[in-house]
Amino acid sequence: MQKTILLLATLLLLLQANSKAQLNTDTIQVTLPAAEKIFLQNNLELLAAKYNIDANKALIQQAKLWDNPILLTDQNVYDGKFFRHNSQYGEVFIQVQQLIRTAGKRSKLAQLAADNTEISQEQFEEILRNLRYTLRADLLETQHLLKISKVYTSEINEVDKLVKGMDEVYKVGNISLKDNMRLKALLFGLQNELINIRTQLFPIQNEIKMLLQSTDSAFIEPVFTYRLPDIINAPLPPEDSLVAYALQERPDEKIARKSLELQQHNLVFQKALAKPDVSIGPEYDQRNSYVPNYVGLSVSLPLNLFNRNQGNIKSAEYSIKAQEQLTGLSGSRIRNEVISNLQKVKYLQSINNTEQLGFSTDYEKLFQKMVNSYVNRQISLLDFTDFLDAYKDTRLKLLEQHNNLVKSVNDLNYTVNKTITPIQ
Template sequence: MKRVLTGLICMLLSWPGFGQTPTTPTDSLRLTLPQAEDQFRRHNLSLLATRLGIDEYRAYQAQAKLFSNPTVYIEQMPYNRQTRDFMPVKQSNSEQVIQVQQLLLLAGKRNKQLALAATNTKIAADRFEDLARTLSFQLHSAFYDLHYQQQAMSVYDQVMNTLSQTVTLYQQQYDKGNVPLKDLARLKAYLFNLSNERQQRLAQIADDQATLSVLLNTMPDQPIRPEVTAMDPDPRRNPAVLSLDSLVALAERNRPDLRAYRDQVTAERQNLTLQKANAVPDLTVQGTYDRNAGYIPNYFGVGVGMALPFFNRNQGNIQAARIRTQSSQQLESGYRLQVENELQQSLTKARQADQLYRTFDRRFNSDFSRLIEGVTLNYRKQNIDVVEFLDFFDSYKTSQLQFIQLQNDRMQRLEELDLAVGSNPFIR
């Protein structure tokens, strides 16, 4: 039996395609991260819809610049009972009155409305940038996760391909009575467990593919193949060199959601100023022409009108605006504290993931061919059996998958740190 197992291992080592990564379909959409970001910015439907919201508030801002329209009043005598004329137009037998009114806003209401509209436009822009930031994080997260899940699938395909060949050859030897059933059963059980693990990876790949398909607005049935360069430890992306204070300062400048809270405070203050101005009555200027006035013919008159603020001085709206201003200030302070906690948490996780990644010994992964030759040599010396042979394959699979997962975890934590900061903190 020992000779049989040695022969099987040697055949597997010389099997064409052993240790090679399976090729991807030719119709896969291959994208680097910059290419994915460019397509995301140009084609994501949520971004396009939210960008239109900025134009909407710009239209409101343009509306706030406009003056009130003048009002024209015309009065015509329909019937002269003395002359029995219908719709008389002669001055001797008719009466016409024309009035023109113009509303004039006092207390700087127009400028205050314009300032409030401009701030609302900034808030809409902040919301757009925050949506872009959040969706960009989802894009990066799914992009890297899909890349590393596909790498993990390559490991499963390599190991399962080797093990399937082993099971096939063992089945042939078992049918001939050369190997015991217990060894064949161990191989089949291990292969079945690998199939279950591989199926879970396929489900995660399907989720990542669906996420990227929505974000990039591509066909759902088009496979996406992320292209990522080798992620060796990069000193420029070392979270250990970052400080919390510097990250807080960056977040204050770069996070659009934090800017939106600050702009909301500004908007509430401007609204309070506007409501106080609304307590001042507006002025109406009027010009009147009366063709056959009772005083003199062709009467021209000028008048002004104003509401008397005896009962309604806009007290309720002023009080409500004052409360909203205080509330927005409290919300801003609370959100700033939340951002600081997010930064602390993200920095801690990034440091832990990066440190673990940098301390992982990757030499085993690069020396698999030499190691399996050593396994074969040890078997020829009758130092290992089938169980130890499977243990080696399981160790190899686990080591490969752990290294891939470490890379994935590191990139995910770095992306979470970028999300918390609002930009890449390693780019100055």
């Protein structure tokens, strides 16, 4: 029994030291607008996406350029003598050719480059939307875990005071060892649960710092100013208007539509490639024709007898059909996401109410009364520990319910790509 008591006391000291060490960590408080401003300035993934847009814009300019002319020259090397060239001997041949692309190939290729640029711009918006959602979700989850930690900390502080007081009472023999150890075991359990909660903050903090590109070791504590009653009572737009807005404004839907346009333009381009291009240019030949100085015009073009780009044209047609299915799938997915998240917000608004907030405040007062009742020996240790378990579970369930509502609103804002209900 003495070994058990000693082990338990050692564990309590370690847990208290660990808890105090975490609580004493440097903290940086940041509001959501401030965090998003830092995120937009520093996030490397966003910067990479911006450079990708610039790269695609450069390809539009490249596609509009004419092909370079080709210079072809020929001069005799040996005619009885090496490099003999004078008024009687030797030949010089010069030809300049310019490729002229027919069927508007350059403009069609530029259109493909423009389509790719628009897709890259929407991909940037989609990356921005997803990363911003991740940042918001991480900050909200951090706030939720801190609220849970506050519940545990409040309970631990009161139980810790009781443990210290009961140690003195035990020394004079007014309580049994069993009751004293049970109270210490309760404190041990609460401290262990608090450590598990705080452990969940580490990966979230790591992700937040990655998004903000922060190298500071300080804990980032979010500061939100929203009021829960405002979220509970916030009006929601009609379902059809939210779906229509999401289908019109979401970057992933724009990517799907623009990808379909890209495939359609690619088919036009592939058909244009079936048309032969023309190479034309002047040529000059000295002493190798019916006149000493021959000047002519060279024209050449391929004869499309075998390769008429049939395979690429057929492939482009199938690509259009495939993208049509993907575009339809994207629209259906977005519609279902918006409807599902809207229904979730409505449901959580209906089960959350301001009466719960008042109940939470009253429960806090009851907690203090129960602590005082136990100190004054008006209730037994069993009744007190049962109340503590019920108090903790109730507070945590309320926090979880409120957190689910806030998260669902954040999800709806993300799904529609519009701030339906602000969370700041």
